[in-house]
Amino acid sequence: MASFLKKKWVKFCLIGVSAVVVFFIGLYISIYLGLFGKLPTTEDLSSIKQEEATQVLDANGKLIGKYYVFDRQPLKFEDFPQHLIDALVATEDARFYEHDGIDNVSLMRVFVKSIILRDKSAGGGSTITLQLAKNLFGRKHYPIFGILINKFQESIIAKRIEEIYSKNEILTLYFNTVTFPDNTYGVESAAQKFFSKSAKALTKTEAAMLVGTLKANSYYNPRLHLERCEDRRNIVLNQMVKYNYLPQDSLELLTADSLQLNYRSFNHDVGVAPYFREQVKQELAQILDSINEANDTNYDLYKDGLVVHTTLDYKMQTLAEAAMKSHLTKLQPAFEASYGNYAPWKSKSKLLEASIKNLKAYQVLKEKGLSHEQIKDSLSVKRDMEIFNWEGDTIKPLSTIDSLQHYLKLLNTGMLSVEPKTGAIKAYIGGIDYRYFKYDHVSQSERQVGSTFKPFVYTAAIENGMKPCTYFSLAEVTYKNYDDWTPSNSGSDKEDPYINYTLEKALSNSINTIAVKVLNEVGIQKVTEQTKKLGIAKKLPQQPSLALGVAEINLKELTGAYASYLNNGHAVKPYAITKIEDKQGNVIAEFKPKVNKTQGFSNYTREVMLEIMKSTVNSGTASRLRSSYGLQNAIAGKTGTTQDNKDGWFVALTPNLVTVTWVGNDNHSIGFKTTGLGQGANSALPIFANFYKLLNADAEFNAITKSNFDAPSQNVVEDLNCEPEKRDGFLKRLFGKKKKTKDFDEK
Template identity: 70%
Template structure:
């Protein structure tokens, strides 16, 4: 009576029981509604009764509560046994007596620790709540509530989350053995954790199967068949740092937090990303993302080995004291030590203290006894990457790789980084030139020119020291071969202001350098903005803004926010210009700096593209354009002082292009992506074909050669 009266805490009323609200994880879905990840405090997502397979219900009842459909929530005989053991025999470990409804009461409202007779008091409280649950809910509803709230291994709540975590499938698709495995863990979810203790868990699974036989849910022959099978897991962690597309999930999370700040529930409350069971529909393509990540890892792991080998014993992260000391000063620990009043000598000593540290490696993560300085040197050497693929007509993001491993490298090279874009800027210069009337068959000389009004700056062509200065290239030949000297001359011809205006129309609004080196890509631009600008060549001259979220629903399926593509309303240039540039970038792939897509990787897809390499080989870029997908890849070191040892290794064609190439090899092998891999560019107009129909090179005659000798120096207009 004292418990009933509330002397040991208020009991939930029938009304409370009837309005149960549990914290639920927010689900992140791809474009085809496949689960990408979740945001949660407790990993829980609900399931409907009709989605639970019959054999799972049977396994649960046979093991946990064989008379579930017969009692009213309480097994009186078992409850009396607990009373006698706890009160009379003082057995503090006395258990038993739990029905599914009693367990549900415990799951919903928890237990408190009382000075005396805790087990007894909690059991009686739960029995009262259980009776009320049985009054309010049907047996099917009770089973549904129980399965949605019961704790499983690895901090997982609810059968749907457990099924997805341990078997990578929805609960409605799990087999008898998988159902028996999950039900078996309920006895002690840590002790029978299938990931940590597979043999122990298998034994418990077989107990559940035996119980199913005892209660006629399974035949003896079936028991022999299932119990002889091994325990097969397809474990998928929904840890925020692990799993598919972690950089994408982190970026979407930032956007969701801003979006939800502007929305209110029907009760006028703010939505909680971690508790309210929202469903977020995104543009990402799950399978395409998996292929992109695989391609990135295959290439970067090999490139990293070549990168380290190229430096040998003279690696800057080991021998360059100024670089190392500069990096040490930026360590978060150093800032903390200084705030705590430590001297420079004390800080230096503290950074030399060795302790076990988890270190990333492409060969497999290792734990080594290292100091903070050792760890710094280790991480200084790693190349990083960014890769973004979008649908050119909308900007819908299909793949998103912000770095090589989110666990160790949180910095996102898509949403946070701006790097010099190198020769990937050149198409914008040529676009402005064509748009302002320059004939595609205009010839420009390869010869070097010193611009006296810019500190005698003399742009040169990488890897072409012996080139004939009297050879002239058309715009197509110059762009496809990424000729620096001609790019600067084209910029001079059209004028820097017009190029800057053109770039602004392409959605790149930041202030760019107002100098001739702009033609060579000294501007620092985000990978995201670069991708959106390049989409214009496939989208009728209109740039796009890459976007991630299409809509958000509450836990009841009501749409609380929806989003449309952000596409420029006006064409940034004419369709004639667009077709000309597209043809030029096709030449880049077919016979220019990106030709290894054909010769080395054997790609036969219709592809246009542009490679990019920055000064001192600090950044490698590749932009790949296919009719229905724009992909941009970048590779470099996060420390701007560390570049590739040689152009052969660091040029975009070697550092960044292979990620795209391997990605498309994988797409080609999967018939699900035929709409991407088999797509064809539209045929250019006859005028475009005619205007590009000229000899790609010609050599100056004697008179012009004499004139050029006098034109070695000039001012940049």
């Protein structure tokens, strides 16, 4: 033996082995001492703080969105189903309950195969605790021996973790930090994203699928590679049988079960109610700033696991979005067809040319000295581009100008439904698709409101003593002191100037000439004072066209004002957030409904106006709710159409819900080609009609759909009991003028 050891090659081998051992020992010690970066101490590990997503819940506690840097929702150990734990241990670390963080058998395999033999199929030899160490602290890049240094660091951290935490606590930390497909952190977030359920409700096959994705979460992303993911799930189920976590006879049944995803992205731009979630986020940022300043706290919207309770009804929101899509899918092609070859978004149109010059890309090229034609040539270069389409997003070879033409022609929308007595927002649609249209038509936009303003004129008139059975002539009047302005009516109401309508008949049929006359009678000042009482704070145009809705008003404000007719004359301010909790469940902020303390008008006026707006639905401009859509619910309402058919509106009042819808083009120069297509009854009303039909079909909403208005008082019934119209007598027709000229009273 002694002679063998004296051989030169043996000496070299022993020296080589010793050198390697010394090197590894020295490397390990240097890593332990922090020469390659400070390692977390036991104190650091004892107080691990994980960044957690802020959760946004609907009124019933359903998760509707998150704000996060890392999409993570931590759970407690008792929230994990046993088969989820079994699947993880069987697949990732069969000796988890036996080792102290390091599985020496696996590490030896990695050392021999991966380090020495360079066999990439050797596997990682990693334990759950080692993976946890990597999840918590990540890996750094080192020029040489990077994998070795990181493995040693993780082994040291894993040992310390095992000294501090129990096996159940380690599993809890692991499940709350591990990365699943689509940049999802933690099993709860993954369960919510891929199956729309909590982790505690996962079935055996669902749990096995999620565990299976941990091997390579891009390669096994079930959203993209479902069949591949099923094969991997079956491997996990086999592992569970192998280690006696499942009986053999259940394997065939479980592997035969095809995966059914119920995918819900919590990406900020997609999913349910994206405009609402963005509005909530903006409000939250301001609220948290105030809380932090007042209490010397440091709440972070994206990292501190706050829970935000909102007023939204998830199911109602999904029905509203479906109703909107159903209508706009039909209206858009009709809108395009109505223009034919002379559409304002077609090539060579003045509008298109002006829009091209307003492009940022155009301005950049112009600053570089290019001519108009050169710039257009540059903007005409085609490339593959994903665009919005009602039939489904498509990728087409388009130029910048092609894209501009495409988006110029698209109609957009806004819709808001609130509880009339509180202002609690139940459904909120800010536009047709948040990915492509960030502008919020509920909270940001101000558009002319058209005839939806007329009820405020009539409210002011009745509140100031005008009787509901007051008659006004249909005849057109030219107002000399306003540039000879002559408001006119449309349709059959334009034909006979000798007919006189009551307020009920005039408003339910949206008669322009009479609306201006009522405004003249009551006075602009009293009308604007009335609107202020209803929460519309902005300065309104002091001109007779105000009666026809030339004022640009925010949809949210308009909704709050109309709620007054269902709330004893008190307007409301639509609100979204009810309370905010920290991650321990402590309430850090709470919010109450904001109802105007001042009563905007008397109960008599409210009842009269409600009866008039019921007539709008039963026999007036919104009667297609009854005739075309078959809605027999208790509904009052008002349609609205602006000049040149730029905006279509519908306001729906039901006893427990007020809904306002708007449809139009974001470019104010583009209106509907015809009134028949663009009037509120055709452009905006169908969204509400589709929405309410869906509500009617779901018994969950019976409290809304089956509710009835209170019967009007006897004096209101008597005051409305008159012929809706009367014709001028023979002498008045003989000597009266068909068209009058007068000054508009500027009182």
